[in-house]
Amino acid sequence: MNMRRHPVLTFIIAVCFFTPFKTDKAFSEPYKALKGVDSVKAVFDLRVKNPRALAIHLDLINDTFEDPEVTSIQGKPDFVVIFMGPAVKFISKNTEGYSPEDKIHLDAIAAMIPDFFENGIKLQVCMFAAQSYGVSPDSILPGIEQVGNGWISSIGYQRQGYALISDF
Numbered sequence: 691m692n693m694r695r696h697p698v699l700t701f702i703i704a705v706c707f708f709t710p711f712k713t714d715k716a717f718s719e720p721y722k723a724l725k726g727v728d729s730v731k732a733v734f735d736l737r738v739k740n741p742r743a744l745a746i747h748l749d750l751i752n753d754t755f756e757d758p759e760v761t762s763i764q765g766k767p768d769f770v771v772i773f774m775g776p777a778v779k780f781i782s783k784n785t786e787g788y789s790p791e792d793k794i795h796l797d798a799i800a801a802m803i804p805d806f807f808e809n810g811i812k813l814q815v816c817m818f819a820a821q822s823y824g825v826s827p828d829s830i831l832p833g834i835e836q837v838g839n840g841w842i843s844s845i846g847y848q849r850q851g852y853a854l855i856s857d858f
Contacts, residue, residue, distance in 0.1 A: 816840025
């Protein structure tokens with residue numbers, strides 16, 4: 691993700707997570723878990739409960755997709771993100787009732803969505819959850835595929851060999 695295109699997100703990350711850390715040798719070595727892996731397919735089950743966490747986790751998903759260790763594996767990574775549970779509230783154009791701080795995170799989320807599409811990352815929203823949380827189908831951010839039941843979609847992707855990443 692090009693952080694220069696997302697100054698709000700850059701600011702959020704800098705303010706919320708600026709803590710010095712010691713770079714150690716483990717971060718510069720290849721991931722041993724990827725040895726022998728010939729493709730990267732993952733389905734992300736996102737159910738986070740606040741917009742700040744969702745913005746951070748979406749940024750991490752995009753960074754993972756673009757990570758040189760992942761992109762060096764034969765073929766382009768294949769990622770699917772399914773918004774379920776309370777996370778469905780944060781991909782709506784309706785931002786009424788949110789605090790100014792939450793609105794900053796909601797704007798950051800909306801700004802990231804085009805990057806996902808540009809990278810070929812598929813986005814889906816569970817409409818069962820949307821209905822349960824009072825999110826109107828018409829308010830869902832453009833381009834996000836609406837599926838009746840996110841669990842069924844997740845089951846299908848897992849049966850196709852996608853690794854499940856649960857994010858609650």
